[in-house]
Amino acid sequence: MGKMFAPERRKLIMDMLNERQRITIKDLSTEINVSEATLRTDLTKLEEDGLLKRTHGGAMLTDHLDSEISFSTREGKNKDEKTAIAKKAIEFISNGQCIMLDASSTALELARILADKNIKLTVVTSGIKTALELNEHPDITVILLGGIVKRGSHSLEGSLGINILNQIHIDLMFTSANGFSLDSGLTDFSVYEVELKKAMVNASNKVIALLDHTKINKNSIASFASIDQIDSIITDGEITEDFAQKLKDVNITITQVNPEND
Incomplete structure (x- = not known):
C-alpha cells in the first residue's frame, strides 16, 4: 500500500x-x-x-x-438544545415546499414539531422514525428513501435510494452531523451513511445544518457536505466574531438560539 x-x-x-x-x-x-x-x-x-x-x-x-445503542444515546443528548434549534428551523419552511430531513436526532425533533403544524409539505427522509412521526399528518406527504436499515439507528444507508432523488425537486435539506469545521464542512463517522447523505445534499437546492454546540469546530471521519454546499447553520453554540466573519466570507448565514430562553 x-x-x-x-x-x-x-x-x-x-x-x-x-x-x-x-x-x-x-x-x-x-x-x-x-x-x-x-x-x-x-x-x-x-x-x-x-x-x-x-x-x-x-x-x-x-x-x-456502537450501532446497537447509538441513536437512543444521541436522541437523549442535548435535548433542550436540539428542540430550540428545531423550533428555529421551522421559520425557514414555507407552505407547499418539498423538504429533506436526514436521520439525525435533531431532524427528528423538527419532524415532531411539524407533526403538530397546520402545513402542507412533501417530506423526503432517510430516517425511519422521522417518517413514522409524520405519517399521520393529513397534509404531509412522506417519501422514505430506500436503503439498508442500520441496526439500532432507525436510519437507512447505502446507495439504493439515490435514484429517486433524481426525480424530486428538494427546496430545503435539514441535516445534522457529527462535526462541522471550516476545513472539512459537515462530517460524520459512518462512511456508509455518508454516501447517502452526499446524494441528499447534491439533490437539494439549499442545505441548512442543525448543529448543537458539541458539533462546532469538530471533525469526524468522512465529509458529506463541503463549505460551498452549506447555505445556513442553526446552532446554540458560542460563535466568535472571527468565526462568524469566516462563515460570512463563504456565504453561510448563521442563526443562534438560546435554549434557556426557548
Whole structure:
C-alpha cells in the first residue's frame, strides 16, 4: 500500500473499526504498513475527536458509536438544545415546499414539531422514525428513501435510494452531523451513511445544518457536505466574531438560539 496522508489513514482505521469493533496497533501496522508510533498518534487524535476509545495496545468503538445503542444515546443528548434549534428551523419552511430531513436526532425533533403544524409539505427522509412521526399528518406527504436499515439507528444507508432523488425537486435539506469545521464542512463517522447523505445534499437546492454546540469546530471521519454546499447553520453554540466573519466570507448565514430562553 502506498504512502497515505493522515486523513486517509484515519478513515481506513475507522472503516476497520466499524467492521471489527476493536483493533490492535500491531494488526494495523501490519495491514496498512505504517509504523506503530504513527498509528498511536492517529488513535490519539481519533480519541480526542470522540470517535474511538484507546485500549491497551489498540482501540475500540466508543459506546455512543456502537450501532446497537447509538441513536437512543444521541436522541437523549442535548435535548433542550436540539428542540430550540428545531423550533428555529421551522421559520425557514414555507407552505407547499418539498423538504429533506436526514436521520439525525435533531431532524427528528423538527419532524415532531411539524407533526403538530397546520402545513402542507412533501417530506423526503432517510430516517425511519422521522417518517413514522409524520405519517399521520393529513397534509404531509412522506417519501422514505430506500436503503439498508442500520441496526439500532432507525436510519437507512447505502446507495439504493439515490435514484429517486433524481426525480424530486428538494427546496430545503435539514441535516445534522457529527462535526462541522471550516476545513472539512459537515462530517460524520459512518462512511456508509455518508454516501447517502452526499446524494441528499447534491439533490437539494439549499442545505441548512442543525448543529448543537458539541458539533462546532469538530471533525469526524468522512465529509458529506463541503463549505460551498452549506447555505445556513442553526446552532446554540458560542460563535466568535472571527468565526462568524469566516462563515460570512463563504456565504453561510448563521442563526443562534438560546435554549434557556426557548
